[in-house]
Amino acid sequence: MLLSELDIWFVSEVLPLELSLMRFLRRNWREESDMLDLRQEIYVRIYESAARAIPDQVKPFVFTTARNLLIDRARRAQIVSIETVADLDSLELGVNELTPERHAAGRAELRMLQIALEALPPRCRRVVELRKIEGLSQRDVATQLGITEDTVERQVANGVRALADALLSKGVQLKTKAFGGVLAKKRLLS
Amino acid sequence: MSDAEKIEAIAAEYLARRDNSAWTDENQQALDSWLAESTTHRIAYLRLSHVWQRGDRLSALRSPGPQAKQKIGVTRLPHFSMQRVAAGIVVAVVLGAGWFGWYGLNGDSSPSLHYSTAVGARESVALADGSRLILNTDTRLRAAVNKAGRKVWLEQGEAFFEVAHDSSRPFVVFAGDRRITVLGTRFSVRRHGDEVEVVVEEGRVQVAPQLAQTTVTPTVVTRNQKIVSEGGNVLVVLKPAAQIVNELSWRQGKLVFDQMTLAEAAAEFNRYNVKKLVIADSAVAAMRIGGSFDTGNVVGFTKLLQQGFALTVNDNGAEIKISK
Numbered sequence: 001m002l003l004s005e006l007d008i009w010f011v012s013e014v015l016p017l018e019l020s021l022m023r024f025l026r027r028n029w030r031e032e033s034d035m036l037d038l039r040q041e042i043y044v045r046i047y048e049s050a051a052r053a054i055p056d057q058v059k060p061f062v063f064t065t066a067r068n069l070l071i072d073r074a075r076r077a078q079i080v081s082i083e084t085v086a087d088l089d090s091l092e093l094g095v096n097e098l099t100p101e102r103h104a105a106g107r108a109e110l111r112m113l114q115i116a117l118e119a120l121p122p123r124c125r126r127v128v129e130l131r132k133i134e135g136l137s138q139r140d141v142a143t144q145l146g147i148t149e150d151t152v153e154r155q156v157a158n159g160v161r162a163l164a165d166a167l168l169s170k171g172v173q174l175k176t177k178a179f180g181g182v183l184a185k186k187r188l189l190s
Numbered sequence: 191m192s193d194a195e196k197i198e199a200i201a202a203e204y205l206a207r208r209d210n211s212a213w214t215d216e217n218q219q220a221l222d223s224w225l226a227e228s229t230t231h232r233i234a235y236l237r238l239s240h241v242w243q244r245g246d247r248l249s250a251l252r253s254p255g256p257q258a259k260q261k262i263g264v265t266r267l268p269h270f271s272m273q274r275v276a277a278g279i280v281v282a283v284v285l286g287a288g289w290f291g292w293y294g295l296n297g298d299s300s301p302s303l304h305y306s307t308a309v310g311a312r313e314s315v316a317l318a319d320g321s322r323l324i325l326n327t328d329t330r331l332r333a334a335v336n337k338a339g340r341k342v343w344l345e346q347g348e349a350f351f352e353v354a355h356d357s358s359r360p361f362v363v364f365a366g367d368r369r370i371t372v373l374g375t376r377f378s379v380r381r382h383g384d385e386v387e388v389v390v391e392e393g394r395v396q397v398a399p400q401l402a403q404t405t406v407t408p409t410v411v412t413r414n415q416k417i418v419s420e421g422g423n424v425l426v427v428l429k430p431a432a433q434i435v436n437e438l439s440w441r442q443g444k445l446v447f448d449q450m451t452l453a454e455a456a457a458e459f460n461r462y463n464v465k466k467l468v469i470a471d472s473a474v475a476a477m478r479i480g481g482s483f484d485t486g487n488v489v490g491f492t493k494l495l496q497q498g499f500a501l502t503v504n505d506n507g508a509e510i511k512i513s514k
Contacts, residue, residue: 003236003308003309003311004464005309005310005463005464005465005486007232007236007308008308008309008310008311010233010236011236011237011240012311015236015237015240033192034192036192036194036195036198037192037193037194039194040193040194040197040230040233040234043230043233043237044229044230044233047229047232047233048229109244109247110247110248110250110251110316113244113245113247113248114248114251117248128245129248131209132245132246132248132249133248133249133251133252134252135249135252135303137210137211138209138210138211138212139210139211139212149210149212152210153203153206153207153209153210154206156205156206156209157199157202157203157205157206158202160202160205160206160238160241160242160245161198161199161202161238163241163242163245164237164238164241167241167244168237168241
């Protein structure tokens with residue numbers, strides 16, 4: 001897939017905010033089962049609006065979009081009380097939502113990937129390790145583990161979803177000091 | 191399952207299939223039309239493929255070679271526990287088989303890794319020997335680091351190399367018809383069709399034609415020197431240190447222009463952006479400008495041209511025309 005300028009913007013500016021966005025949604029919306037659909041709709045609104053003009057300030061834009069969506073949803077849903085809507089209306093974006101955030105660099109990134117990898121189920125983890133650490137092709141992974149290529153493909157599909165959840169939505173906690181410590185603390189606060 | 195989850199599952203299937211080398215043109219067409227169906231599809235796919243690509247950095251964890259791997263099994267032997275001994279042997283056997291299978295398939299080299307960046311992107315890559323690469327915009331390269339040697343093929347674009355010192359294994363970069371050999375140093379290589387540029391920030395590198403039978407003596411390029419070669423022609427320029435820093439500022443996502451013509455500056459911006467700058471007038475193209483910009487900030491640059499130089503900027507959506 002050829003990445004457009006918009007795609008690159010989305011991946012490098014919006015996706016790093018996913019952790020804060022999910023926290024914001026959980027704080028302000030009670031239905032846990034709505035979370036993924038909410039995130040999807042917010043991303044669509046952001047992406048389609050940015051297709052017309054890329055906003056200067058990404059973070060306020062993302063959270064304003066999220067807030068407006070929650071207000072829309074609350075108004076449409078009959079069962080939500082007036083108070084909730086009023087609450088959302090007055091919802092202010094906290095300082096945490098306004099500080100810039102980036103993907104971790106260098107060593108911290110490697111540690112985060114490692115921790116996310118260790119959390120995968122054993123077989124899935126083995127497949128991802130051989131594919132990404134050893135650089136084997138899916139076919140060679142299948143040969144080495146004595147499983148079919150279909151199984152490898154299925155494990156890659158499961159693995160990438162679990163990694164995305166760990167790295168983007170849930171956030172990986174780094175236990176190391178120095179850079180990692182600062183990062184982990186920042187994530188706890190935001 | 192929610193709607194978003196279903197879409198994510200399909201995106202993951204596409205990504206996993208595409209990750210397999212058996213990916214066909216029909217597969218690509220199917221993916222393209224699925225992506226075009228809805229923004230939700232495109233976003234789900236972008237999100238997963240971004241994470242999957244980030245996983246490439248895990249290659250930095252690769253063990254150096256079969257000997258080191260077998261040690262894992264050996265060191266476990268002194269713990270006199272049957273389970274541990276058994277586990278140790280299994281580890282040694284499994285890894286041994288893996289490595290031999292590998293060597294059987296690829297001769298004496300480990301598989302090469304491919305790295306690439308899109309227009310406007312920049313990526314830092316760690317190689318197994320501790321060397322570090324930064325890929326600039328629109329770049330494609332392949333790296334093979336193993337016991338026999340350290341090799342990188344720059345297929346397109348530009349990369350900066352911070353090579354870990356290892357006198358037993360020279361680090362060789364192949365770019366166009368040039369071969370650049372180093373032991374441990376910091377330098378960048380840019381390929382622009384047949385033209386190859388090497389800028390050395392620290393240490394010495396040797397630049398030679400790739401074909402071994404030529405009798406041309408290799409050129410040695412040292413600190414703060416830049417070499418430009420095209421076909422048989424080689425030009426070495428000694429540059430002030432500050433200028434070398436400017437030329438390598440793309441590593442921080444910056445373009446630094448110092449008395450550069452507008453045509454050159456536009457060409458630099460165009461490397462990083464899909465929407466290209468076009469200078470309509472030769473007098474305008476020859477104007478000299480200076481300044482520092484983010485590689486993606488064409489808008490800021492054109493605003494400055496409008497305000498500072500009273501030039502006309504016309505953005506028709508496909509390209510940005512600059513004229514008097």
